[in-house]
Amino acid sequence: MPPPLLAVERLQTHFPTSRGVLRAVDGVSFTLERGEVLGLVGESGCGKSVTSLSIMRLVPPPGRIAAGRVLFEGEDLFAKDDEAMRRVRGARIAMVFQEPMTSLNPVFSIGDQIAGAVLAHAGGGRRAAWEHGVAMLDQVQMPSPRQRARDFPHQLSGGLRQRAMIALALASGPAVLIADEPTTALDVTIQAQILDLLRRLQAERGMAVLLITHDLGVVAELCHRVAVIYAGRIVEIAPVRSLFARPLHPYTRGLLQCLPHPSRFGQPLTTIEGVPPDLRQVTAGCRFAPRCVHVIASCRTTEPALEEREPGHFVACPVLR
């Protein structure tokens, strides 16, 4: 079997704070195959964004990657020098962020920004880069791309801005796209359009996508596999069908029950009781224990490891069978 396109191995990313080290990501491992769409889901603050920024080596200081490896095409990204890493960013692994308003530079036209990203990796002149940018805007279905290229971010609607952001990310033809909640900031109808666009581009280009979201509906529609992350750890990872058919982790079940469903029409939506733990406290055992309805004594002492229950379906809970 060829090695996976991207492999994250026992990643730990820490933020020193005045009240102890905050373990935002605490031993996360997963793989991403060529052409695969992997969903990464979890509540706010569980470490989804920090995981993706760690892959890109863009963790904001004083945060730092404390342990682990990220192998891309078999090469350890953390072992690369700055210039080699720069040549990976945008060209091989690209990223789309949640906030299209603040993620684009307000004082450069979107055409300029895309051209700048093109020039960072390809030779050729500004003119060719600009033309390539216009073509990218066309690919993301920006209306009248040639005129729009001269627009500044504030002149575009949220949806068009996110299209520009996607054009910028894909300008150098990356093999992996990390999309960190690409539709959260948008209206529902626009969300659907952007997701359609992502699906189409992914299929056309055969890109691998790491799709970060807390919307399980989005996962069901777009992803091949899904990883559920809780308090800096992956608790369940499985093919989408398998996960939706038989969620094995109590947390995943809780998440699924939070979804509106026709069979529960008329009943109030459930939520998971309690709040995620303070990531500055190092606790023994399962991190979900304080909120778990199935908790038993051993949960609080032994840290559950991921084990494979069905082909490709891993879960970190020895209690639920």
Add this chain to the structure above:
Amino acid sequence: MLAYVVRRLGQSVLVLLGVSVIVFGLLHLTGDPTRLLLPLEAREEDVRQLRALLGLDDPLWLQYVRFLGHALRGDFGLSFKHQLPALTLIFQTLPATLELTAAGLTVALVVAVPAGVLAALRRNSALDALCSVGVLLGQAMPVYWLGLLLILVFAVQLGWFPAAGRDGLASLVLPAVALGAFSMARIARMTRSGMLEVLAQDYVRTAHAAGLRAFVVTYKYALKNAAIPLVTVVGLEFGILLGGAVITETIFAWPGVGRLAVDAIFSRDYPLVQAIVAVLATVFVLINLAMDLLYTYLDPRIVFVRSRG
């Protein structure tokens, strides 16, 4: 864009009208100008004659309109002391002052902007600390004291630069440094804080994520954003430097408008003082106008926001 330029031009004209009122008032502020113009022992008869001659018996608004009409034609009257048109005297000295001010500002910018950027990039490093000390010194040192210090060290002891006068590039160095030091400190501080803010923005992360070179991200993507508030400051600094030139020119015997002004004030040469104030104010307003237009170029959002009200 055009509408904005026209509106800003209109505002500038209004400001200049305000200035003209102040300049006009200058002469009346100190009481009856004829008392100042004539010797103390002048007879009442002479005073009355001069008042009629100067039109001082007319209503104030008429006097103002007359003054404005003359001023618009560049006629501020003859300097009492030099017996030359005031404007002629100013145009003889203005180039020297503009040269000194521009040089001071250039020195300030050339040192302060890179220093501020580096301090922000290496926050809390030794370099950052060094910059902070420099900023403190620059802001604490009065210009005359720094000027004298520079003369003492670099002109008298080392003999690298002339101590006074305006004679070639070498003579410009010390006064420009003395004049620019204060602005340098302020601009460095502003650049540092501006860059710190901008470097934390999402779009800087986007640029890194797209694989742009760190140098390009800092000096193109980030600095252009940080430069926006800086431009306003630089416009104001220019005005402050114009004012500061008065002291600097006196210390370094620089033949500029500042020295002319000090001289004119001490010899109560009112037409000359009026003309100097009017001309400097005009220069100041024009510079600010230019800065505002530059601002709209740097920040595409500005026209949009303002024209929407």
